[in-house]
Every structure is written in C-alpha cells, then in structure tokens.
Amino acid sequence: LAGGEKLIELANKFAKEKNCKIICATSQIKKKYANCEMKHNVGPLELLGYIKNAEYVVTDSFHGTSLSLIMRKRLITYIALPHAASRITSIMESLGTSEQIVTNIIDFDISKITFKNYDENLKILVKESKDFLKKSLI
Numbered sequence: 711l712a713g714g715e716k717l718i719e720l721a722n723k724f725a726k727e728k729n730c731k732i733i734c735a736t737s738q739i740k741k742k743y744a745n746c747e748m749k750h751n752v753g754p755l756e757l758l759g760y761i762k763n764a765e766y767v768v769t770d771s772f773h774g775t776s777l778s779l780i781m782r783k784r785l786i787t788y789i790a791l792p793h794a795a796s797r798i799t800s801i802m803e804s805l806g807t808s809e810q811i812v813t814n815i816i817d818f819d820i821s822k823i824t825f826k827n828y829d830e831n832l833k834i835l836v837k838e839s840k841d842f843l844k845k846s847l848i
Contacts, residue, residue, distance in 0.1 A: 717788050718743040720815045721768040724786060727820045728766060735760050772797045779805060779832065784825045789813045805831045 721732050722745050734746040735757055742748055749760070758777065761767055767778040770790040775798050778785040787802065789795045789811060802808050805828040812818045 714790070715743075716815055717768070717770045717790060718746060720786070720788050720812060720818065721746070723815065723818070724766065724768055724820060730765060732768075733760055733764075772801075776801060779807070779828070782829070782832075785810055786823070787811050788815070801835075804835050 718732075718734070721734075725732050725745070732746045733749060734743055735749045735752040737750075737752060749756070752760070757774075761774070761777050761781055761783060764778075764783055766784045766786070767774065768786045768788065769775055769778065770788045775785065775787045779801065785807070787798055787810060789798065792813070799808070799811060802811055806826055807828055810823055810825070
C-alpha cells in the first residue's frame with residue numbers, strides 16, 4: 711500500500727459509487743483503514759483468491775494491476791509513486807486501459823471509466839511476450 715490513505719480514499723469513493731465493500735489485502739501487520747475489511751499478512755495464493763472473486767479491484771501495485779488484468783477484472787490503478795510507475799503505465803497503455811489509471815484522486819471522475827474490453831490486446835501482448843522468451847532462450 712504505497713498509496714496508503716490516498717489509495718483507501720479512492721477505494722472508498724469508488725465503493726460508495728458502486729455500492730460494494732472493500733477488502734484491503736496487505737502484507738503489513740496491524741495496519742487498519744476505515745471502512746475496510748482488513749486482511750493482514752496476505753500471501754500470494756490468498757491474494758489471487760481475493761482478486762479472482764472481486765468484482766472490481768482498486769490497487770496501487772504492479773502485481774495487483776497485472777494479476778487483475780490477466781483475470782480480466784474491472785480495475786482502477788492508483789499511481790502512488792510516479793517515479794516507479796513505468797511498468798504499470800506501460801502495460802495499461804498497451805491494453806488500452808489508460809483511462810483506468812488515477813494520479814489525482816481529487817480530479818478523478820468515476821463516471822468517465824468505461825472498463826473497455828481489452829481481450830484482443832491482451833492476447834497480442836501475451837503472444838509477443840512468449841515470442842520474446844522463446845527467442846531469448848534459444
């Protein structure tokens with residue numbers, strides 16, 4: 711939770727609009743946020759389960775973003791640390807989901823998010839990645 715309070719503020723804003731609850735999965739012990747069902751010391755498999763069963767995902771991490779995209783979840787990614795966000799912005803731009811990136815929660819307008827279908831772009835990106843790995847391993 712590099713975004714900390716700002717990420718939770720965004721999640722609360724989103725949850726209020728979409729009428730859903732927030733499950734905050736974190737590896738941090740004892741951290742608590744308002745209006746969140748806290749899940750502490752979450753490991754990889756447990757995190758995958760939360761993402762799999764989520765209707766929406768609001769995250770500030772690359773792994774949360776990429777796993778949510780692979781599982782085709784409706785995703786909002788908050789850029790908490792702009793200097794460390796190149797992987798997030800790159801993958802989301804490649805999939806055509808840049809409008810789901812939030813850099814300023816004050817100016818963020820939930821109604822402008824359309825959650826586009828990015829299946830074709832994801833297939834292309836996966837194929838390019840596999841081709842790159844095959845060529846690299848020869």
